[in-house]
Structure formats: C-alpha cells, structure tokens
Amino acid sequence: MKKNLRRVVATVGAMALCASCFAGCSEESAVETSTTSDAAVAEESDTVSMGFVLPLTGSVPNIGAAMQNGAQLAIDEINAAGGVLGKQIEPIFEDDENKPATAPNAITKLIEQNKVDVVLGTYASSCSMAMTSIAADSETLMISIGSTNSKVTEEGGDYIFRACFIDPLQGSVGAQFAYEDMGVTKVAMLYDVGKDYCVGISSTFSETFTSLGGEIVYEGKYNTGDTDFKSYLTEIKNSGAEVLYVPDDYDVVGLVAKQVKEIGLEIEMLGSDSWSSPDLISIGGDAVEGSYFTDHVSIKSDALAGFVDAYTTAFGEDPSSFSVLAYDAVYIAAAAMTNAGTSTDDAAIVAAMNELDEVCGTTNYKFDELGDPIKNVIINQVVDGAFEFVTEIAAG
Amino acid sequence: METLLQQIINGICQGSVYALIAIGYTMVYGIIKLINFAHCDIYMIGAYAGYFAVCTLRFGFTGTLLFAMAACAVLGVTIERIAYKPLRNSPKVTLFITTMGVELLLQNLIKTDFLAGPNTLAFPEIFALETYKFGDVIISNYQIISVLTTIVLSILLQLLVKKTKVGRAMRATSFDRDAAALMGINTNKVISITFAIGSALAGTAGVIVGLLYPKLTPAMGVMPGLKSFVAAVLGGIGVIPGAMVGGVLMGLIETLSKVYISSGFSDAISFSVLIIILLVKPTGLFGKNTREKV
Numbered sequence: 001m002k003k004n005l006r007r008v009v010a011t012v013g014a015m016a017l018c019a020s021c022f023a024g025c026s027e028e029s030a031v032e033t034s035t036t037s038d039a040a041v042a043e044e045s046d047t048v049s050m051g052f053v054l055p056l057t058g059s060v061p062n063i064g065a066a067m068q069n070g071a072q073l074a075i076d077e078i079n080a081a082g083g084v085l086g087k088q089i090e091p092i093f094e095d096d097e098n099k100p101a102t103a104p105n106a107i108t109k110l111i112e113q114n115k116v117d118v119v120l121g122t123y124a125s126s127c128s129m130a131m132t133s134i135a136a137d138s139e140t141l142m143i144s145i146g147s148t149n150s151k152v153t154e155e156g157g158d159y160i161f162r163a164c165f166i167d168p169l170q171g172s173v174g175a176q177f178a179y180e181d182m183g184v185t186k187v188a189m190l191y192d193v194g195k196d197y198c199v200g201i202s203s204t205f206s207e208t209f210t211s212l213g214g215e216i217v218y219e220g221k222y223n224t225g226d227t228d229f230k231s232y233l234t235e236i237k238n239s240g241a242e243v244l245y246v247p248d249d250y251d252v253v254g255l256v257a258k259q260v261k262e263i264g265l266e267i268e269m270l271g272s273d274s275w276s277s278p279d280l281i282s283i284g285g286d287a288v289e290g291s292y293f294t295d296h297v298s299i300k301s302d303a304l305a306g307f308v309d310a311y312t313t314a315f316g317e318d319p320s321s322f323s324v325l326a327y328d329a330v331y332i333a334a335a336a337m338t339n340a341g342t343s344t345d346d347a348a349i350v351a352a353m354n355e356l357d358e359v360c361g362t363t364n365y366k367f368d369e370l371g372d373p374i375k376n377v378i379i380n381q382v383v384d385g386a387f388e389f390v391t392e393i394a395a396g
Numbered sequence: 397m398e399t400l401l402q403q404i405i406n407g408i409c410q411g412s413v414y415a416l417i418a419i420g421y422t423m424v425y426g427i428i429k430l431i432n433f434a435h436c437d438i439y440m441i442g443a444y445a446g447y448f449a450v451c452t453l454r455f456g457f458t459g460t461l462l463f464a465m466a467a468c469a470v471l472g473v474t475i476e477r478i479a480y481k482p483l484r485n486s487p488k489v490t491l492f493i494t495t496m497g498v499e500l501l502l503q504n505l506i507k508t509d510f511l512a513g514p515n516t517l518a519f520p521e522i523f524a525l526e527t528y529k530f531g532d533v534i535i536s537n538y539q540i541i542s543v544l545t546t547i548v549l550s551i552l553l554q555l556l557v558k559k560t561k562v563g564r565a566m567r568a569t570s571f572d573r574d575a576a577a578l579m580g581i582n583t584n585k586v587i588s589i590t591f592a593i594g595s596a597l598a599g600t601a602g603v604i605v606g607l608l609y610p611k612l613t614p615a616m617g618v619m620p621g622l623k624s625f626v627a628a629v630l631g632g633i634g635v636i637p638g639a640m641v642g643g644v645l646m647g648l649i650e651t652l653s654k655v656y657i658s659s660g661f662s663d664a665i666s667f668s669v670l671i672i673i674l675l676v677k678p679t680g681l682f683g684k685n686t687r688e689k690v
Contacts, residue, residue, distance in 0.1 A: 057514035059613065097514070193660045221659040225619055227609035230406040231651040232659065238399050251516050251611055258610065263402070264527050264534040283518040283611060 047090040048083070048343040050075070050333065051110030053121030053131065054145075054326075058097035060249055062277045063123050063322050067145055068093055069315045070323030071120065074330035074361060076314075084334045085343055092116060096127050103127035104134055111138050117343050118143065120329050123322070125149030125167075125197040132156030141336075141346045141353070143329045146322050148273065149200045153371040159346065161353055161371040163329040167197065170272055170294045171204030171247075173377040173393045177292065178243050178270055179212045181379075181391065186217045188241035188267075190232055190256065192248050194224035201247040201272055217241045229259050237265045247272035254283025261287045268292070276321045281385045288382050295380045296321040297362070298389035307362050328361030335360050398532035403655055404648065409539040411647020412546035413608075416601035417624035418631065418639035418646075419553065420594030426634035427570045427590045428484070430491050434475060434498035436621020438595045441502060442468045442602025443519070443612050444512050450520050457522045461545075464603045465596040472595025473588050481584070507614045516613050519606035542604045549597060550640050556593075557636060566590060570634070619663075623650070626670040632680030641681065 052071060055064040075089045083089060092114050094106035103122060110116045111134065118141045122128050128147035135142035136157040144152055144162040148170055153160050178184055187209060191198040206216050218239040220232035233256075236244060244267045246256050253275055260267060271293035280288055299308060299319060307327065311319040332353075337343045340352035357366040365373050379390040417439050424432045445467040449460040479498050483491050507514045526537045557563040568576040569586045577583045605620070606612065623646055631642025649669060654662040673680060 059516050061515040222654075223660070223663055225615075227605075227611060227616075228406070228410050228651075230409075231403055231654045234399060234402045234406060235655055254518070255609055255611055258525070262525060262527065262536045262538065263406075264529070279516075279518070285521065 045344075046087055048085075048087045048337065049090045049092060049114065049116045050330065051107070051114060051116030051119045051121075052091060052093045053096050053103060053106045053110065053119065053127070054093060055098035055123045055127075056093065056095040058095075058099060059251055060098050060123065060274075060277070062250075062279045063146070063274075063320070064095070064098075066277070066320040066323040067121075067123065067326035069311065070319060070326035071330050073311055073314055073323075074327045074334075077310075078330070078334050084337050085341070087343060089330075089334070094121075096122050096124075098124050098127065100124070100126040100130045103130045107131040107134050107142075111135070111140055116140070117337075118333050118346070118349070120326070120333060121145055123147065124195070125152055125200070126195060128152045128162075129155070129196060132160050135159055139346050141333070141349050143333055145325050145329050146273070147197075149196045150372075151196065151200070156371070158371075159350055161332075161367060161373075163325045163332060163365075163373065164273070164296055165375045165377060166372050167201040168204045170377060171201040172208035173379075174201075174245065174247075174270060174272065174294045175205045175208035175212065175214070176393060177294070177379050177391070178245070179209060179214050182243060182268065182270070182292070184242040184268075185214045186239070186241045187214060187243045187245055187270075188218035188220070188236040188239055189216060189245045190220040190222070190229065190236070191246070192224055192226075192252070193221040195248070197274065198248050202245070205245055205247070227255055229256050230263055233259055233263050233265050236267070237263065241267060243268050243270050245270050247274065249274045250277045250280040251283055254280060254285075254288065257284040257287035257291070273321065276380070276387065278318070278320070281382070289385075291382050292390065293380055293382075295378045295387070296375075297324045298378045298380055298392075299324075299387065300389050301378075304362055324362055328363065328365070331360035332356070332365055335365075402533050403651055405533065405535060405539065407648035407651035408644055409542055409608075409647070410651060411627075411644035412543045413601050413605055413620065413643075414624045414627045414646045415546055415640045415643025416549065416597045416604070417620060418627040418643045419550070419636060420598045421625055421628040422631070422633055422636060422639040423590050423594040425628070426636070427566060427587055428480075428573075429488070430480070431495065431625070431633075432480075432594075433492075433495040433621075434502060435594065435598060436617035436624070437499050437502035438468050438472055438475075438617075439598040439602045439605075439621065440612075440614065440617035441471060441506065442599030443606045443616065444506060444517075444602070445599065446603035446606050447512075447517055447519055447612055450522055457541075460522065461600060461603050464599040466599075468595040468599030468602070469592040472591040472598075476588060476591040481587075503614050503617075512612075512614070514614065516611055519610035519612055521610070522607060538608050542608060545600060545604060546640075549600060553593065553597070553636065562586070562589060623666055626667060629670055629680055630673050632683030635680070635682040638680055638682035 054067045075091055079088050094110055096103040096106045107119055110119055119135055120143050123146040125147040128144045129152055136159050142160050146164050148164055148167045150166045150168055178187055189202050191202045218236050218241055246253050253271055269291040273295050275293040276295050336349050336352040340348040342348050367373055377393050380387040381390050420435045424430055442464045445464040446460050449455040449463040475498055479494055506512050528535050565581045565586045568581055569583050573583050627642035627646040628639045631638025650662055650666050653665040
C-alpha cells in the first residue's frame with residue numbers, strides 16, 4: 001500500500017512537472033509572437049540599451065573580461081560626454097560560456113526579455129554564427145566583436161556587422177608573414193576540427209602558403225577538448241617543418257607549446273588573434289617565448305597610448321586586443337545611432353552603418369558590403385612574456 | 397621505426413592515466429556491480445585538489461599527490477555513504493542514474509565561485525621539465541613519473557588485494573556479498589574501503605594530468621572518464637589487472653589511430669573499441685564467463 005502511494009505521488013509529481021514545462025513553452029511562444037509590437041514600447045525609453053554577449057566564464061574568461069572592460073570604458077566615456085542622442089547608454093552583459101549551445105540563449109534573452117536596441121558580441125565564431133539568425137529574425141543590429149570566421153557576416157544577413165578583420169585575411173597574412181618575413185618554406189599545421197574558426201583560418205593559410213611556393217608538410221586535426229598533442233608533434237618532428245601554425249585559443253596553444261618542448265621539438269610557432277591574452281604566458285610559460293601571431297592591434301603602438309592609459313587607470317591591468325575591439329564596437333554602434341538620428345529604428349541604424357566612414361574608438365571604420373571592416377593586420381611576438389609589435393601588413 | 401617507438405611511448409604514457417582511472421571503475425563494479433559514472437569527476441576533483449595543494453598549501457610533488465589521494469578517498473567514501481548506500485537494494489537503474497546525478501552535482505559544485513569557479517585554471521609547474529634522449533627517442537621526466545606512479549600503485553594494489561586480510565575480504569564480498577556477511581565480514585566497511593582506494597587512484601590520475609596537461613576545467617573528467625570506462629570494459633570489467641592492460645591499450649589505440657589512421661577520427665575509433673568488445677567478447681580480455689544466477 002505504501003509503495004502504491006509513493007507511486008501515485010511520483011506520477012502526480014511527474015505530471016505536474018510536465019504540465020509546468022508545457023505551460024512554460026506556450027508562454028514563451030506567446031512572447032515570440034508579440035515581439036513585433038515591442039519596437040513601439042522601446043521608443044518610450046530614455047536610455048539606449050546595449051546588449052552584450054561575451055565569454056565571461058568557460059574556457060576563455062580572460063577574453064570575456066577584457067571585452068567587458070573595454071566596452072565599459074567606452075560606455076563610461078560616451079555617457080560622460082552626454083550619451084548618444086542625449087540618452088545615456090545602459091549596458092546589459094550576458095555570458096555565453098564560449099559555447100555555441102549557450103550563445104543563442106544569451107542573445108534571445110537580451111532581445112526578448114531585455115528588449116535591447118543593439119547586440120554586441122561575441123568572441124567565438126561558432127557562437128556568433130549561432131546568434132546571427134536570431135538577430136536577423138528580430139531585425140536587431142548585431143556587431144560581432146571578435147568573431148573572424150567569414151561566414152558570420154556572409155550568412156548572417158544585412159543586420160550583422162563586426163569590428164574585427166576576417167579569417168581569410170588573417171590566414172593569408174599569416175602565410176605571407178611565414179613565407180616572406182620568417183623565410184620558411186615548410187610549415188606544419190595543427191588545428192581543431194570542431195571549431196569553425198580553426199578550420200576556416202587553416203584552410204586559407206594553407207591556400208596562400210602553397211600559392212606563394214611553400215609547402216604544408218603536415219596537417220594534424222584534433223578534437224575540441226583534447227589535451228595530448230604529442231602524437232602529432234612526434235610526426236611533425238619527422239616532417240622537417242620549420243614553423244608550426246596553431247590557430248587556436250590560448251589555453252590550447254599553451255598546452256601545445258609545453259608539449260613541443262617536452263618532446264624536444266625545435267620549431268618556431270605561429271598563431272592567430274585568439275592567442276592574444278596574458279594567460280597564454282601563464283599556461284604556456286617560456287614555451288611560447290619567441291612565437292609570432294596575427295593580431296588586431298598592438299597595445300604598444302602610439303595610436304593606442306591614450307586608450308591604454310585610460311584602461312589601466314580604470315581597471316588596473318593592461319588591455320588586450322579584445323578590449324580594444326569591444327571599445328571600438330561600442331563607439332561604432334554609438335556613431336551609427338547618432339548618424340541615423342535614432343536608437344531604436346534598427347533599419348535606419350543599419351543604413352547608417354553601411355555609410356559609416358569615421359574614427360570610432362581607436363581607429364577609422366568603414367564597412368564593405370558584407371559588413372566586414374577594412375583593416376590592417378598586425379603581427380605581434382611574445383618577448384619576455386609580453387606581446388611586442390613586429391610589423392603591420394595591409395589588407396589585400 | 398624510431399617514430400613508431402616514440403609514438404608507443406606517448407601512447408603508454410597517455411594510457412597510464414586511463415589505467416589509474418579505469419581501476420576505480422572496475423573495483424567498484426567488481427564489488428557492488430555498479431558502474432560509478434561519478435568516478436570521472438572524482439578524478440577532476442583530484443586535479444583541483446592538487447592545484448589547491450600546490451598553490452595554497454605550497455606542497456611538493458609527493459605532498460600534493462598524498463593530499464589529492466586523501467581528498468578523493470574521503471570524497472569517494474562520502475558519496476558512497478550518502479548517495480549509494482541507501483539505494484543498495486534498489487533496482488540497478490536507480491543506482492546507475494544516481495551516479496550520473498552525482499557526476500553533474502560535482503561538476504556544477506566545482507563551477508561555483510565558492511570552490512574553483514567556472515574558468516580554466518593553469519596547473520602550476522611543480523618541478524621543471526627535463527627531457528632525456530635515447531637515440532632518436534625522447535622521454536620527459538613527466539612521462540617517466542606518470543608511468544612509474546601507475547606501475548608502483550598497481551603493484552601495491554595487487555599486493556593489497558591478493559595478500560592482505562582486507563584484500564581477502566574484498567574478494568569475498570565481490571564473490572558473494574551475503575555469504576561474506578554471514579562469515580562475519582563487515583561488508584559495509586569493505587565497500588567503503590573499495591571506494592576509498594578507487595577514488596584515491598583517480599585523485600592520483602588527476603595530479604598526474606595536471607602535471608602533463610596543465611589546464612583544469614570543471615568538465616575535464618568527462619572524456620578521460622569515458623575512455624577509461626571503455627578501458628575497464630576492454631580489460632574485463634571487475635578484473636583489476638584487466639583495467640591496467642585495458643588502460644594502456646586504450647592509450648595506444650588512441651595515439652596510433654591519430655597518427656596512422658585519421659587524426660579527426662581518433663575518438664570515434666577509441667569508442668568503436670567498446671562496441672567491438674561488447675559484440676565479440678562481452679566479458680573483456682581478462683574476464684571469465686560466469687553464468688547469470690537465476
């Protein structure tokens with residue numbers, strides 16, 4: 001009898017749970033259908049709300065924090081100078097954990113619940129690509145801060161822009177630098193097959209490098225989350241490669257660099273903008289010393305001196321290139337809103353974005369027809385645990 | 397040829413970590429016929445405990461290892477007492493699902509800011525890396541330490557199980573728990589000891605992984621945990637030497653398939669081993685055929 005009672009209670013509980021789920025679902029769909037009328041509601045507001053989707057936790061929290069600080073700095077500056085169209089900017093920060101599965105939830109919350117005017121973010125290309133359709137469907141302007149895969153704007157549509165350069169450019173500049181400046185002809189590549197960023201950038205690197213006359217002597221593909229690379233590195237050792245190209249996040253690169261040393265492989269390493277975090281040094285130690293990578297900016301350049309000063313006073317640490325991109329992205333959005341004369345009519349703001357040709361934040365921004373900025377690529381080198389400027393290579 | 401040799405060394409080194417984790421799976425299965433999915437997170441906690449021991453308590457390598465082992469042993473026994481013991485006579489599925497629940501609980505607990513937080517931590521270097529050259533083959537002191545630790549612990553465990561009174565009690569409990577209890581063996585205590593030893597070994601694996609691959613994340617246990625589980629099945633689940641051999645074999649299969657077959661498919665290949673074993677020899681390499689009692 002007692003057992004039966006338990007069973008009844010359990011069944012009722014389960015049914016209640018299911019019912020509440022369904023109730024939740026139907027509520028949500030009700031919200032979705034009513035979004036079109038939300039624009040009218042937002043018109044009343046006397047602030048400009050900017051939604052941010054950033055990797056605040058997860059595998060690259062340093063990049064998330066750098067972006068958040070950069071954005072906050074720009075917002076504080078703009079607000080102190082009177083705001084956008086006389087309205088103060090109110091930021092709302094959401095976390096995507098650097099996971100493509102979490103990013104859509106974050107942007108949906110910003111658009112549906114917080115009713116933000118624009119969305120800025122995010123870092124990983126896979127995450128941004130999971131967000132673009134949501135932004136496009138609700139006709140909200142989205143400026144990706146650090147996603148360099150070309151598909152983000154190609155497949156995203158008219159409402160998607162970005163503040164950074166794209167992988168084809170980064171990959172080909174990397175190849176150009178390896179062939180012309182480093183003077184090598186044999187390169188080994190190692191990349192994550194599960195990340196759009198890594199696959200995209202590696203394929204353009206390989207194309208450019210071969211067309212220049214170089215040779216890709218080894219191509220190793222690993223899975224997201226792998227920690228052992230010694231089997232690949234042993235093969236690379238025998239392939240005669242002079243440079244190892246690893247376009248992946250700094251935490252993975254740190255592990256790769258350590259294992260390069262562990263198996264006694266003497267090779268120069270070349271990477272991409274996702275290396276650009278102080279944690280590259282804390283995980284990789286002296287194993288990453290001397291490596292080169294393509295980056296968005298050089299923190300050491302004179303043009304950024306003012307920004308770096310303001311940033312270090314505000315947050316007590318050095319900015320990374322992603323702080324700069326986030327800072328610029330806020331200024332881009334603000335400039336487009338000012339030029340369009342509205343903070344809520346996203347179609348007008350997008351039109352203003354396409355016309356934009358002015359200094360936003362640290363440098364001049366002008367977008368091509370896809371929504372990608374026309375920018376130069378910087379090469380940085382790890383010297384004594386800091387990132388030193390090496391050279392600047394023009395787009396095209 | 398030297399490359400193959402080097403790759404085999406890489407594989408054995410990787411496999412030694414799997415072996416340490418697989419022993420925990422196999423011991424628990426051997427004694428209460430339970431696949432403890434939370435085991436992979438005990439390994440994760442071991443890595444974090446090692447991090448704490450090095451960064452906060454400033455222990456050396458041996459101290460760190462012992463601290464992580466102790467922390468994991470206590471955790472393993474606590475989980476067994478709180479979550480599994482009350483369910484010991486419930487259907488297998490209930491227990492099985494509970495282990496998954498505990499797995500998620502541990503992962504999400506460590507994610508809280510109160511403990512380690514959700515972010516990747518860099519395991520500090522306890523001692524400097526050194527490499528030794530034998531012809532064209534290079535071995536690092538990290539690799540030597542990981543393989544040696546596994547060998548020493550495996551021998552100790554084998555001695556414990558075969559030569560001591562506790563070991564005899566464990567074997568008896570594993571053979572028939574009710575009969576063992578009738579013979580005056582405190583089976584609850586024996587089960588706790590089993591959990592403690594299995595978890596301590598997982599803790600060791602955590603520290604070794606911290607040394608070899610200095611990147612700690614709350615979900616770091618999942619992949620090695622699954623592969624070690626396959627290793628335990630490959631060697632014959634419930635058989636301790638089987639788990640060791642299975643672990644090393646898994647490391648070799650993974651490394652060699654990465655190099656000689658396809659780097660992108662190495663995980664798929666590792667896991668198809670599980671399917672093949674279940675189809676061809678469900679009891680594993682070292683398992684004996686036992687008739688199901690009706």
